[in-house]
Amino acid sequence: MVETFLGLPLLPRFKMFSWKFLHDALPLSSTVCPKGLPVNPVLIFCHSDLETVSHLFRDCPFISPLWEQGPLTLDGRLLQAKPFNEWFTNLMSDFQRSKNFGGLVSFVSFLWAIWLMRNQCIFRQAVWSPSMTFHLSADWVARVTQAGVFQNQLSSSYRIRSPPLESFMSLRLSGGPTDPLDHCLLFDGAWNCHDNSAGAGCIFREIHSDRVLGGSARAGRTMPGL
Structure with a gap:
């Protein structure tokens, strides 16, 4: 699954973000706290459970309703039916298999928006806001769309054209x-x-x-x- 990220129509930062999901490489509070960093291992949204990948991005009572209300309208009853990594990879595979790249971008953009909202609450003392989370997600969907349009325009306009034959200084070896x-x-x-x-x-x-x-x-x- 990791190898397929390289061919997906996602921004490079989204590909790296997705890779970190599958390798437990995100600097979550519950991960860095046992290593000696003086941070609170509890999720800043709910202040009740440890900040793990599954709790931060899906299972937190502040987050799970947003998956139902968001553009993907995922069934809240099925959110916790599978372990997070399996749930994540299955959704990514489903989007790729059905070529629903709009859904793929919306899915990863919403995960990225949750991460940005979490960082703003921790480092900028922002207040948890569902509307701001949706706004961040929509903004990044628009950025990915604009990047795709620009890439298509660039690839269609840039063609390697051979100079006219008369412009060459020719030397015949045979x-x-x-x-x-x-x-x-x-x-x-x-x-x-x-x-x-x-x-x-x-x-x-x-x-x-x-x-x-x-x-x-x-x-x-x-x-x-x-």
Whole structure:
């Protein structure tokens, strides 16, 4: 399941966030308190149970009603029917299998909103607010949507176009002057403003396609004379 996160239409921070779910890597109060950090291990929302992954994101009486009221309208009676990790991975798999990427984004965005709300209550002395949690979730859904639109526009507008044949300086190693050219050698360089050094790389490419046959990442490098 972890490997499939890389191919999901989620922001990189959401993929890492989901990975931390499955590896118990979130810095929860009940996790860091036994290691000697002076924190209260009790969840700041309800002040009654330890801050665990399942209690923070699903089972807390302040959180579980929000899953029913939110855009996913999950059945509250089934929330605690499975262990949290199994519940989480099953929902992620269901969204992926049905290609319900809108539901997938809403699901992870709401988990992220709960985490943000928790951090604001702990570090900024904010007051627990269901409406603010929904607002944060909707805001991140909009961000993911905007990022997807931008990515589609970028991928559709950016195409590697071969320069016209007349712009090349050709050198024939074999064949006659009227034989068609098969390959080209492209150079590109960069300048380092910190030490004034410059370098160049090159690739061999087929003349009428973008297929790269080989090349060198550092074909040459120069240092300043002064």
